[in-house]
Amino acid sequence: MIAARDNRSRIVHAAMELFWSKGYGSTSVADLLSRTQLNAGSLYHVFPGKQDILVAVLEAYRDGIGEMLLGPAWEGVADPIEKIFALLGRYRWLILETDCAYGCPIGSLALELHHADPAVRDLLAANFSGWTAAVRECLDDAGARLPAGLDRQALAEFVLTTMEGGVMQARTHRDVAYFDRGVAALRRHFDLLEAQAAREKEREERHA
Amino acid sequence: MIAARDNRSRIVHAAMELFWSKGYGSTSVADLLSRTQLNAGSLYHVFPGKQDILVAVLEAYRDGIGEMLLGPAWEGVADPIEKIFALLGRYRWLILETDCAYGCPIGSLALELHHADPAVRDLLAANFSGWTAAVRECLDDAGARLPAGLDRQALAEFVLTTMEGGVMQARTHRDVAYFDRGVAALRRHFDLLEAQAAREKEREERHA
DNA sequence: AGCCTCCTTGAACGATCGTTCAAAAAGCGC
């Protein structure tokens, strides 16, 4: 039983790497077997089929966003808006680390598996939602630095959009600069929003 | 000879649809044969292999961006900045038309085929570049409405980022609203840029 | 030791993949 749980996590761990680098469809069960040094029977003893491994992988990403992503990204960063750009900086680091071959594992799987089972699709959506929820918290923490009445949820989704689009273009052109320019544009947007909030505040105080 | 050219375009046309809906890897040659009502030999008489069909598809997208995409999107739109949002509106229409199953064909292929041959990768990058070049022209036409010294190329890439990210999230959540909110955020960004340019201009005229 | 359960072994299955090719058909100048 302990061995089974051990094998399960080994399989999930290997699948996370393989699905990320090759995609779900192009990763064969044989790939997983050779990577984990297991036999087919052992794998199918733990998982009913290949798709169940995908579900386990997506659950692992969903549940591990804090430890695997936000934790490392936010080490030593307190300012809520800087936390957002530190998160994007983490992706920049991943791009560099992989010689511009990095692709967001969730985004890639989302595009590949758009007509998969509802179970899979819901997990993909949940992963996106978890990501934007974390960013949204930062935006809420920023308080009055952003204009009143701003749609913070929409802006959090826009940060995700910037990340996904930047990663996609950087990988396609094999050049981080595409990611950097996207982040720079988002930074400018934040600066403009902060400036607008400051003008609003100033006008308000003049009236009082 | 005429028949061969005819078959070639039939195959390319079928492949554009199939690669778009199923992806490259999940589209089998048998799928293409049944869709085109051809036999294997006829296909392999025209194309050396499956990948060459992909190349032809990407070339067709690259060369047809004007007629297939920009033309329909810009019918009756003159304002350069509105042309950008008309282009995004075209994608919104595509999302609705497909019940939120739409994915940008280039973006999807770019994520799926990131370690393909250089020939394929270059074509993917060329498709992105063609798209951003069209947007960039609009930005140039906008002239003084945008701040001086603005990196127009970067902003054009940012428009592509918004489109790709919005399409990805809308499809994953099966909800156009995700795309709409992304476009709204971009619209806000443009409004802020235009306001900034207006303030700059006003200040300049006051000095003169 | 005996028994039962949990886990692993690894060969084998049928399906499907991209691709090949000898043979037949069609098109064309004469």
Add this chain to the structure above:
DNA sequence: GCGCTTTTTGAACGATCGTTCAAGGAGGCT
């Protein structure tokens, strides 16, 4: 009608896919 090239036919190939399963080993309980 004849000869030559271009195109089509469709069965077949070997490889690989996800999956199955009878057989055997490992470890615990009585």
